[in-house]
Amino acid sequence: MLAQRTDLLKSSGIAAAMAAAEAATASGHKVIDLTIGEIWSDLVPSVRDGAIVAVSRNVNRYTESIGLMDLRHALASKLSAETAQPWSVDEVAVTNGAKQALFNTMLAILNPGDEVLIPAPYWRTFPDQTILAGGTPVFVETRHNDFVPRLTDLEAAVTSKTKAIVVNTPNNPTGAIYNRDILAAIGQLAVDRDFWIVFDECYGAFAHAPHIHHPMISVAPHARNRILIVNSFSKSLALTGWRIGYLAGPKAVISAVKELQSLSTSNPNVIAQHAVLHHLKFGDHAFELALQRKVASARSLGLSILSALREVPLPKAQGGIFFYLDLGRLQQRARANRREFIGDDVAHALLMEAGVATVPGTAFGDPTGIRVSYGVELELLDRGLQRLTETLNRWG
Structure with a gap:
């Protein structure tokens, strides 16, 4: 049944x-x-303080389904600083963790039968959400290349049905970091073959020297209208239980995600939103x-x-x-x-x-x-x- x-x-x-x-x-x-x-x-002191302030002000109402306007402005500013590209508030959606950002993305961009390239080994969420959204995961093996896909293997996997590729760096589970060359090559391939790049950088705060994490859009700015950035505060602020993430990308995608989120979970937890906003405004990065x-x-x-x-x-x-x-x-x-x-x-x-x-x-x-x-x-x-x-x- x-x-x-x-x-x-x-x-x-x-x-x-x-x-x-x-x-x-x-x-x-x-x-x-x-x-x-x-x-x-x-707990991060500035996040704790922001939550306490919100509770003391009796904050308990809905926000817009994709988050507080002030928080989205703060995230747009954060993205602008990190990518050296301008971002506006209508290009950002606040989500219930990165998982919702990813699921919203798959629901917004995939039609039945569309293929999504997923380098393997992979975080299980990627193929499962692809399938639930009606898509077909296509795995690209990376073990032979230190867990980073070769461009030739990606090119061979692209078909007329390819709708997206998932780029997860630093990678879960392997810890591999994609260098500038492969990121630039993926960006160009997406432009040439007309598909999306779902860029999951949830572990981006933890690149261990001498390795460097590169934001996809900084490396491939010409592919910006095909890149969807997924991130969260679960790792960078050790806030896994607070469930605050975000999606950044073209306005049309964010608009679709707004409707999807409104019909599924409504807005992310309002106290967590205020807490993270307080951190972004007053935290000193210590x-x-x-x-x-x-x-x-x-x-x-x-x-x-x-x-x-x-x-x-x-x-x-x-x-x-x-x-x-x-x-x-x-x-x-x-x-x-x-x-x-x-x-x-x-x-x-x-x-x-x-x-x-x-x-x-x-x-x-x-x-x-x-x-x-x-x-x-x-x-x-x-x-x-x-x-x-x-x-x-x-x-x-």
Whole structure:
């Protein structure tokens, strides 16, 4: 009796990994959870102050469906500074996190049968939302090129049905950062072949030196009318639970998104909107810089520990908050001993033998990897990665 679209929905691999960690904990195992994509942090003082001010003023009414006008002005100013391109308020929509920005985008631009290029490994939300919007995901493998797509592979994947490409940099799950050359090439390909670029830069605040995160529009300004920017404050301000994100792009798309959002969720949480607006007006960026240093320190600690892995290459972790471990060599060694396994088996063993919860690469369309978050407390990260390293060095 359910709608056919519900058959398209499969449980998230990340959610499954988190549930497995919770079940193991409930059964008495002491588990260090390295699955979740968020940063352990206190609340941003300027965000907290903005929320308190809004509550004290009895703020409790609807806003425009795509957000407070003042907040959209502040976001337009933020985008103008970051991209060196002018932005207006009617090119910005505030959303309930980046996921809604992405879903609104797919609903606004896709017709049944349209194809969306998605570099793999990928965040599961991209193909699932494409399918729910009536589109067809077309995966472009990146493992052979340090998890960044080659232009020749993208060109080969483009067809007359191609409507968009998803560009996620810094990438979840791999941590890869796209350099200026590939971003410029993608921009030109989109112009030449007439399709959209959905540019997800939610981890853009965490590009680890010497790597640099480049806003797509700064690199390919001639493709501006084809670029849709998706971002949020979930990572940059460690506000995952507040659900404030935004979409920026051509006015026609934002207008369509306004209607979609009005019919689905109405406006994002009004207190969260006022809180983020207060931060954008009065915050001094000290919190963001401290958070970036914190994440960089966790990455350095993690890489130091993971360097002891014998059959798993040290992840590059150029950006974001994840280590993506390539199990290919470990699988080859096991195969020589007439054993077969995929990332799910390794993740299960890490959970049950080492008490460390990770996300298998099958959650990202890749059976030969596992994702490990370094957004947790340093002491937990230290213990978790030590256990992980010891366990993987016994595998194969």
